[in-house]
Structure formats: C-alpha cells, structure tokens
Amino acid sequence: MTRKLSYREAMREAMHEALQNDPRVFLMGEDVGRYGGTYAFSKGFLEEFGPARIRDTPLSELAFVGAGIGAALGGLRPIVEVMTVNFSLLALDQIVNTAALYRHMSGGQFSVPLVIRMATGAGRQVAAQHSHSLEGWYAHIPGIKVLAPATIEDARGMLAPALADPDPVVIFEHAGLFNLEGEVPDRCTVDIVRAKVRRDGTAVAIITYGGSLPKALAAAEMLAAEGIAAEVVDLRVLRPLDTAAIVASVAKCRRAVIVDEGWRSGSLAAEVSARIMENAFFELDAPVARVCSEEVPIPYARHLEEAALPQPEKIVAAVKGLFS
Amino acid sequence: MTTIEHPAPPPPSGPVPWDKDFAQALLADMLRIRRLEEKAAELYGEGRIRGFLHLYIGEEAVAVGALHALRAEDNVVATYREHGHALVRGMSMAAIMAEMYGKREGCARGRGGSMHLFDASTRLYGGNAIVGGGLPVATGLALAAQLRKEDRVTACFFGDGAVAEGAFHESLNLAALWKLPVLFCCENNLYGMGTAVERAEAQTDLAAKARSYNMPALSCDGMDVVAVYQATQEALALVGQGPVFVEYRTYRYRAHSMFDAELYRQKAEVEEWKTRGPIHTFTARLKAEGKLTEAEFLALDARVAAEVAAAVAFAEAGTWEPVEDLLKDVHTP
Ligand SMILES: Cc1ncc(C[n+]2csc(CCOP(=O)(O)OP(=O)(O)O)c2C)c(N)n1
Ligand SMILES: [Mg+2]
Numbered sequence: 001m002t003r004k005l006s007y008r009e010a011m012r013e014a015m016h017e018a019l020q021n022d023p024r025v026f027l028m029g030e031d032v033g034r035y036g037g038t039y040a041f042s043k044g045f046l047e048e049f050g051p052a053r054i055r056d057t058p059l060s061e062l063a064f065v066g067a068g069i070g071a072a073l074g075g076l077r078p079i080v081e082v083m084t085v086n087f088s089l090l091a092l093d094q095i096v097n098t099a100a101l102y103r104h105m106s107g108g109q110f111s112v113p114l115v116i117r118m119a120t121g122a123g124r125q126v127a128a129q130h131s132h133s134l135e136g137w138y139a140h141i142p143g144i145k146v147l148a149p150a151t152i153e154d155a156r157g158m159l160a161p162a163l164a165d166p167d168p169v170v171i172f173e174h175a176g177l178f179n180l181e182g183e184v185p186d187r188c189t190v191d192i193v194r195a196k197v198r199r200d201g202t203a204v205a206i207i208t209y210g211g212s213l214p215k216a217l218a219a220a221e222m223l224a225a226e227g228i229a230a231e232v233v234d235l236r237v238l239r240p241l242d243t244a245a246i247v248a249s250v251a252k253c254r255r256a257v258i259v260d261e262g263w264r265s266g267s268l269a270a271e272v273s274a275r276i277m278e279n280a281f282f283e284l285d286a287p288v289a290r291v292c293s294e295e296v297p298i299p300y301a302r303h304l305e306e307a308a309l310p311q312p313e314k315i316v317a318a319v320k321g322l323f324s
Numbered sequence: 325m326t327t328i329e330h331p332a333p334p335p336p337s338g339p340v341p342w343d344k345d346f347a348q349a350l351l352a353d354m355l356r357i358r359r360l361e362e363k364a365a366e367l368y369g370e371g372r373i374r375g376f377l378h379l380y381i382g383e384e385a386v387a388v389g390a391l392h393a394l395r396a397e398d399n400v401v402a403t404y405r406e407h408g409h410a411l412v413r414g415m416s417m418a419a420i421m422a423e424m425y426g427k428r429e430g431c432a433r434g435r436g437g438s439m440h441l442f443d444a445s446t447r448l449y450g451g452n453a454i455v456g457g458g459l460p461v462a463t464g465l466a467l468a469a470q471l472r473k474e475d476r477v478t479a480c481f482f483g484d485g486a487v488a489e490g491a492f493h494e495s496l497n498l499a500a501l502w503k504l505p506v507l508f509c510c511e512n513n514l515y516g517m518g519t520a521v522e523r524a525e526a527q528t529d530l531a532a533k534a535r536s537y538n539m540p541a542l543s544c545d546g547m548d549v550v551a552v553y554q555a556t557q558e559a560l561a562l563v564g565q566g567p568v569f570v571e572y573r574t575y576r577y578r579a580h581s582m583f584d585a586e587l588y589r590q591k592a593e594v595e596e597w598k599t600r601g602p603i604h605t606f607t608a609r610l611k612a613e614g615k616l617t618e619a620e621f622l623a624l625d626a627r628v629a630a631e632v633a634a635a636v637a638f639a640e641a642g643t644w645e646p647v648e649d650l651l652k653d654v655h656t657p
C-alpha cells in the first residue's frame with residue numbers, strides 16, 4: 001500500500017513516531033514548540049508531548065547544540081533542530097570540535113547519539129544569509145554522518161536509522177523540497193548507507209543530492225526527449241560517500257555530470273569527481289563535468305538567484321558538452 | 325496558552341520638550357516608516373516583494389527617537405527589521421523600495437532585499453539577518469574610531485532575542501573592557517519570533533545583564549518617542565567613557581515575518597499595546613499642546629502618501645541588474 005505525503009508531513013510524521021516510540025527522544029530548538037516549528041514541522045507537538053520533550057530554546061545555537069551533545073552522552077536521544085545551515089555556523093564549534101571528536105578522543109569510551117536537523121539551500125529569495133548550501137563543509141568532517149533526504153520516502157524514513165546510530169548524524173533538509181508531494185509506502189524503511197539510482201540510464205550519470213535532485217530528474221527528462229538516456233544517482237548519504245555506487249554508475253554510463261548546489265571550489269562535487277578519477281578514470285569517455293552554484297553569495301533578486309543556482313537547463317548543457 | 329504579564333505602561337514623559345518643527349519632523353518620520361511598511365506588506369501580498377519581510381510597525385518611536393539623537397558622523401548597525409532605521413538615517417524611500425523589489429536602483433542593486441539595506445553615505449553598515457551578528461561588527465567600528473581618535477559613536481540595534489546569543493555577551497564584555505564608544509540599542513519587543521522574553525531569559529531585566537559587564541544601562545518606554553530621544557541623549561552623554569546600553573521597551577504589532585500564524589500570543593495583547601501606539605499618542609499630545617493642527621496633520625499625511633507613491637513608482641520603473649553582472653562585487657569569484 002502507498003499513500004500521498006508532502007515532504008513537510010513526512011518529516012513531521014518521522015519525528016512524531018520517534019517521540020512516540022522512544023521516551024529518550026526529545027526535540028529541542030528555536031521555536032519548535034509554541035510557534036509550531038519554523039516550517040511547521042512540529043505543529044501540535046508541544047500540546048501532545050509537553051514542554052519537557054518539546055523544548056523551545058533561546059537564540060543560543062552554540063549552547064543548545066552543545067547541550068544536545070551532553071544530553072546524548074547522558075543517555076538521551078536528542079533531535080536538535082537548527083533553523084538553517086547559516087545559523088548552524090554559530091554552533092559549528094560544538095559540532096566539529098566536540099560532537100565529531102568524542103568517540104575518537106576518548107579512545108572509544110564515549111559516543112554521541114545525537115541527531116541535528118537543519119534546513120539548507122536557496123530558491124526562496126531569502127538572500128545570502130539564509131540561502132547557503134554548506135553540506136559539503138559538514139561532509140568534510142570525520143566523526144559525523146551527513147544525510148540529505150531528497151525524496152518523500154527519505155524524509156519519512158531517514159530519521160529512525162539516524163536516531164538508532166550511536167554517533168552524531170546531521171540531516172540537511174532542503175527548503176525547496178518542503179512542499180514536494182509524493183507517494184510513499186506505508187512503511188518507509190530506508191538505509192542511511194547507500195546512494196540510490198533514481199532514474200536508470202546508460203548514456204550519462206548525473207550524480208547529485210538534496211535540493212538538486214528534482215532538477216537533475218527534470219534535466220534527465222529533457223535529455224530523454226533528445227534521445228540521451230541519463231541515469232540519476234541520488235547520493236543521499238554525503239558522508240561517508242557511497243563510492244561503489246558512484247563508480248558503478250560511471251562505469252555503466254562512461255560519462256558523469258555532478259550537480260551540487262554548493263560552490264564549485266572545494267565542493268562536495270570536487271570530492272565526487274576526485275573519487276571518479278581515483279576509481280573509474282579508465283571507464284570515462286569524457287572528462288567529468290560539474291554544475292555547481294556560481295561563486296557568489298546568493299543574491300535576493302529572483303533572476304539573479306536563479307542564475308546563481310544549478311538549473312535543469314545548465315545540467316542539460318553540461319551533459320551535451322560531454323558529447324560534442 | 326499562558327498569558328504573560330506585561331508591566332503597566334509608564335506615564336507619558338511630560339510636555340513635549342521640543343519646538344513645533346522638530347516635533348513635527350519626528351512625527352513625520354514615524355509616519356513615513358508606518359506608511360512605507362503598510363505599502364510593503366500590500367506589495368508582498370501581490371508578489372512584488374518576496375523573501376522575508378519583517379515589519380517594524382508599532383516600534384517606530386525607537387528608530388526615530390534614537391536616530392534623531394545621533395549625529396551624521398555616527399555609525400549605525402541594524403538588523404533585518406531595519407526599514408525604519410535606513411529611512412530615518414536618510415536613505416531615500418525610493419532606494420529602499422527598489423531594493424525590496426530586487427531592482428538595480430535599490431541601495432544594494434537588488435542583492436540584499438528587505439533584510440540587507442546598506443548605505444555608506446549615511447554610515448549605515450546593514451541590515452544583518454544573523455541574530456546578534458551586528459554586535460561584534462559594531463564593537464569593531466567603535467575600536468576603529470577609538471584608535472583613529474575620531475569623535476564617532478556606533479549605535480548598534482538588536483532585539484531581545486539577540487541577548488541570548490554568545491555574540492551579545494562577548495561583544496559587551498569586549499566593548500566595556502576596551503572602553504569603546506558603542507551605544508548598544510536593545511529593541512525589546514518582548515518576543516524573539518514566537519518566544520517570549522520570559523521563556524528565553526533567566527534574567528528578564530535585560531539592562532541588568534549589561535550592568536554586569538560594567539557599563540551604564542538605561543531602560544525607557546519605547547512607545548514614546550520623547551522618552552526614547554531623551555534616554556538616547558542621556559546614554560550618548562555617557563558614551564565617552566565606554567559603551568552604554570539602552571533598552572527600548574516596545575512591541576511589534578504585526579507578525580514576526582510574513583510566515584507566522586502568531587500562535588504564541590493573544591490578539592487581546594496586541595490590541596492592548598495598540599492603545600499605546602507611538603504615532604497616534606504622539607499626534608494627540610502635539611495637538612493637545614498646540615504644536616500640531618488637524619490641517620497640518622492632514623497635509624503631513626498627504627506628503628507621506630505622495631512619497632510612498634513616488635517610491636513605488638520608482639521601484640516599478642526600475643530595471644533588473646543584468647545577469648552578466650552576477651559576479652560583480654565578489655572579492656574572489
Ligand atoms: C543566529 C540566528 N538564529 C536564528 C535566526 C532566525 N531568527 C530570525 S529573527 C529571529 C527572532 C529574533 O528576535 P529578536 O532578536 O527579539 O528581534 P525581533 O525579530 O523581535 O526584532 C529568529 C529566531 C537568525 N536569523 N539568526
Ligand atoms: Mg524581539
């Protein structure tokens with residue numbers, strides 16, 4: 001059986017289920033309670049689960065993310081929500097210098113079973129301080145797992161395995177996906193290990209994640225109309241990367257375009273490209289291509305914002321470039 | 325929902341201590357902010373303005389009273405709720421409106437929009453949408469003034485919510501330690517998004533926090549433009565010896581931004597605060613004291629309406645920044 005859900009409803013259900021099933025789980029962040037969640041993900045939770053488990057925090061990102069680490073060490077399973085990735089930079093110290101290091105620095109004595117969720121990405125004309133896509137930075141850090149649910153099924157299904165993980169997991173929810181709707185199975189059981197092929201093809205592997213997935217699929221559709229069968233690979237897990245899946249798709253298609261809303265320099269796309277070079281260089285019929293955000297703080301004006309971001313047309317052009 | 329007890333309104337600040345022209349100028353500025361923002365909200369509904377739009381409606385007395393107490397050579401650092409600050413500082417309404425439209429004629433060529441108004445000519449250093457983000461910058465601007473022996477105060481506006489951020493505490497300490505000329509202007513509108521001060525602060529007396537960093541701290545009625553002006557002047561007189569903190573007790577009438585169901589407060593509370601509205605109470609006082617006639621008020625209102633209409637026309641007629649210039653003004657594209 002399947003049913004229709006929006007991305008927002010899927011996230012809400014996933015959290016609801018976790019709160020219901022495990023008394024150690026609690027939700028903490030700015031305006032998750034009384035306000036109903038910045039994006040209405042936790043609407044009604046305060047009434048249902050009470051203020052001890054649905055905790056509105058002051059504007060103190062460093063402190064409440066750090067408190068999530070401590071609560072996890074102390075035996076709880078916190079879900080800490082940070083409004084957007086830009087604001088998570090105020091908590092970066094606790095994430096990078098503490099959460100990610102605990103297990104290793106303690107010689108394996110301690111682990112931090114913490115889930116941090118945050119919105120990411122551009123496309124809503126909310127300008128540079130609310131629009132960046134810094135998943136690649138987080139994916140640089142050993143000690144944390146980084147997830148990018150890009151489908152309704154993953155939005156519904158990724159939280160449970162993330163909470164079951166004994167170590168810190170950071171989940172990036174692209175704000176451009178929140179109103180996306182789709183059919184999902186009644187039970188969404190997904191892994192947080194492997195990449196997934198979202199569309200089969202043979203001519204080019206379009207490798208992407210998060211908010212760029214719908215754009216990659218749209219590009220594949222446009223290419224199909226021109227007789228180019230593109231395969232679309234959704235990375236899903238940005239750290240650790242599923243190198244085998246990337247290599248398998250590249251070996252099959254012999255061409256690769258990586259689509260990443262991060263800036264090109266030092267991007268996750270650069271890392272994926274390097275892995276292709278290291279593992280599948282001789283399978284390639286053309287150099288790897290990348291479609292990334294232009295290297296500019298995301299501007300407010302709609303036409304400039306659109307021009308700054310990966311778009312289906314740019315993906316199509318990059319693919320065609322591999323055939324000329 | 326628990327109702328939060330708000331302190332009883334303080335008594336009005338006595339007779340308006342200003343001549344007619346000055347008093348009317350401040351009234352005009354409050355009205356300019358109000359009408360600009362009412363129009364912006366309307367245009368948002370029509371999709372002409374997009375993204376986030378944070379209205380200052382209800383809080384006008386703060387920007388108007390505080391900024392009129394400053395001098396042109398002083399610096400201003402503001403938040404994302406800064407249309408009023410930009411306007412009173414001297415940015416044209418047309419440039420603000422065009423920026424909200426995302427047009428090339430806007431103050432930042434459409435790069436920033438409503439939350440990021442910048443104006444070098446009036447020493448307005450933004451428009452910062454990271455809560456608390458302006459405080460360290462203001463501290464540094466004041467450091468520059470101190471080291472360069474410039475007679476310049478940096479006024480830094482921020483909300484009650486920012487007081488919980490580390491940046492607030494680190495900046496106040498640094499500014500006090502180095503005796504920097506910063507005026508920390510806390511616009512306490514009782515809520516940070518949906519979170520009431522009482523639900524965010526263990527110590528709700530925000531001025532007490534500043535005092536703990538060894539700086540003078542005042543509080544005033546932010547609904548009363550006279551009280552705001554006087555408290556700011558009093559604070560400025562002390563800034564020579566180091567930073568000063570002023571809490572303006574005010575209230576936001578509209579939603580936090582354009583996406584806010586306002587589940588966290590009761591309508592009656594908003595209505596009660598509206599009885600203390602900074603514009604109508606000041607208008608009534610000026611009339612009662614013979615400093616404003618109804619005819620003068622109507623003329624003023626018409627002038628403001630014309631200014632708003634002209635700003636909209638300017639923004640409508642504006643052009644789009646060419647896409648080829650996307651990477652313009654990026655230091656290291
Ligand atoms: C570091 C950071 N965290 C969270 C936000 C989201 N946010 C924007 S405004 C706001 C409320 C701030 O309240 P306050 O400082 O009282 O200012 P007000 O909006 O009331 O003027 C929040 C939570 C942000 N912009 N920056
Ligand atoms: Mg506030």
